[in-house]
Amino acid sequence: MTAMAETRDLIRLMTWLSPAFPIGAFSYSGGLEQVVADGDVRDAGTLRDWLESLLAQGNLWNDAVLFAQAHRAAGDADRLAEVAALAEALSGSAERHRETMLQGEAFLAAAAGWPHAVLDHLSGAAAYPVAVGAVAAAHGIAAEAGLAAYLHAVTSNLVSVAIRCGVIGQTHGVAVLAGLEARIVTFANVAAGSTLDDLGAATMRAEIASLRHETLPTRLFRS
Template sequence: MTMTMTTRTIMGITTITPDIALNLGPGAATDAAVSAAGLFDLLSWMSPAWPVGAYTHSGGLEWAVEERFITDAPSCQGWIADLLGQGPLWSDLVLFAHAFHAARAGDGIALLAVAELAHAAATGAERRLETCAQGEAFRRIAGAAASAEAFVLLDDVPEDELAYPVACACLMAQADLPLEPALAAFAHGAVANLVSAAQRLVPLGQTHAQQVLRALKPQVLVQAARAAALDPNEDPFAQMGSASLMAELGCMAHETQYTRLFRT
């Protein structure tokens, strides 16, 4: 694989796009291929129309806007990029990857261990509310509209303790989707929801919001590939890590913010 980087700046928003070329030999294949049917499922499950209540959560973004850490499109892009590269969104990708491997292998013990870690790793009440409310909603809706059997291994996880990345990974693994595109779809959904929240909070216009989302594309793809390459036999807690202390403190501060639009 060879990769070069192309940098563009439009209206103050910098986009760094990787130009990737895969050097595959004759007959070589990649497990990143997604069928049209699989793509339809990914688009459906990660769509804003999938009723998990994502639009009610801002991941602490509301506090960051209130405190003027986010004031425009570039600062919004930088904040979300940090969450994805070294914050709670990265941790979610790690948890997703490990839950995916466990579910694909039918290893209920390993899957429950990841589910327990995901619940325990939430750094505050709002982080826990955000991930568990969406996780249980996803299991409930997907069980009725996709596959109830996909969640059998999670039967012992209480409804208020199922983290969103674990629920999503379980369904996608059982649907025989490849890991890296599933991670990219999950990351895109999380980033798109934050950009949507910023539209209402900053506020950002529709054009600027889409420019931010486009600018975050390389980061989404890089972090999805990074998570897909993790060794599933290693401790996921050691692979998570987080260096977004301000975002974590802000999410906690949002719990007592006087005026707010979002649950988190």
């Protein structure tokens, strides 16, 4: 790949995973708002621990595996449909289902600015990691690079949630992201070579928080 092509791919990833890309990620906390209300995340240290758990053995890890599967299946409509169906079925709560499916749908609609047949394969609807993984592959972006950008974007959004919930300030938020940088790179590398056998989560408190969030009396976020 030429230097110009690499730069183009970098800019494309930055655009797709920018907070300005119209997928409404700012509306969702993935249950983090409930976790803050419960006091489990209360400062920069507990936020970093929480995010690292999600990356290592939670829903972010499963999303990374599904991203990699969608990336490999991008050229096979039937296989891609199977991955998309699995990703949707793995949503652990109504709010998680709404979060991943609506973001995925919005991503595909916005990605129509870069026309490709893969958009037709997904029929305008897919879980967010599947949508991004398939579109990245369709445009020749390597799985590891796409995964690193995806995980960084999702983690950055969660840090933003913590800032808006008043847990940390912006300076501490940047420090949390800096501290997770090496871990994100590692998980992106491992997930790029993963298989469906690697799916699995052990973050029960996160899943329960996501289930409980819909009953939180005062909410800033939809999940």
